[in-house]
Amino acid sequence: MLMDSGYDSYQQVDLDAQAASASPHQLVVMLIDGLLDEVERTRGHITAGRLAQKGTSISKCMNILIGLDSALDDEKGGEVAQNLHQLYDFCQMELYQASLNNDVDKLTNVERVMGNIREGWMNFGQQS
Numbered sequence: 001m002l003m004d005s006g007y008d009s010y011q012q013v014d015l016d017a018q019a020a021s022a023s024p025h026q027l028v029v030m031l032i033d034g035l036l037d038e039v040e041r042t043r044g045h046i047t048a049g050r051l052a053q054k055g056t057s058i059s060k061c062m063n064i065l066i067g068l069d070s071a072l073d074d075e076k077g078g079e080v081a082q083n084l085h086q087l088y089d090f091c092q093m094e095l096y097q098a099s100l101n102n103d104v105d106k107l108t109n110v111e112r113v114m115g116n117i118r119e120g121w122m123n124f125g126q127q128s
Contacts, residue, residue, distance in 0.1 A: 025121060028068065032118040035064040039107050039114075042095075046102045058099045061110075065092050087113055 038060045045054035069088040072081040091110045098106035 025124065028071075029118060029121050031064055031068055032114055032121065035061055035068075035114055036111060036118070038064070039095075039110055042098070043104050043107050046098070046104055046107075054099065054102075058095055061095050062092055065095075084117070087117060 038057050042054055042057040042061065045051075045057055065088045069085055072084055074081050074085075077084070091113055094106040094109045094113075097103060098110075
């Protein structure tokens with residue numbers, strides 16, 4: 001148990017260091033990566049019947065989506081920001097349905113949408 005705690009602490013310090021030196025585009029990609037990792041954990045919790053952990057994971061996913069959505073600038077982002085808002089809402093509804101019905105197919109939908117958004121951010125970041 002102590003080994004896990006030390007490793008978790010090391011990972012957190014590494015993540016904090018990455019975030020401190022990241023550009024805004026890199027931060028968005030990091031958030032999406034964290035979301036995708038948590039969706040995979042959620043899948044494991046649903047499959048194993050760990051309902052309390054599933055709820056915690058779903059909550060983390062929702063919080064990341066809310067954070068991504070709140071960072072959108074409708075004025076500067078225009079149609080792109082509106083489209084991202086709709087996609088984040090869709091993902092939140094899919095997560096809600098996944099949680100309610102223990103439906104891992106809904107998680108796959110979230111992974112597809114967020115994977116596509118991640119790819120777009122990666123391509124956008126390379127152009128900047």
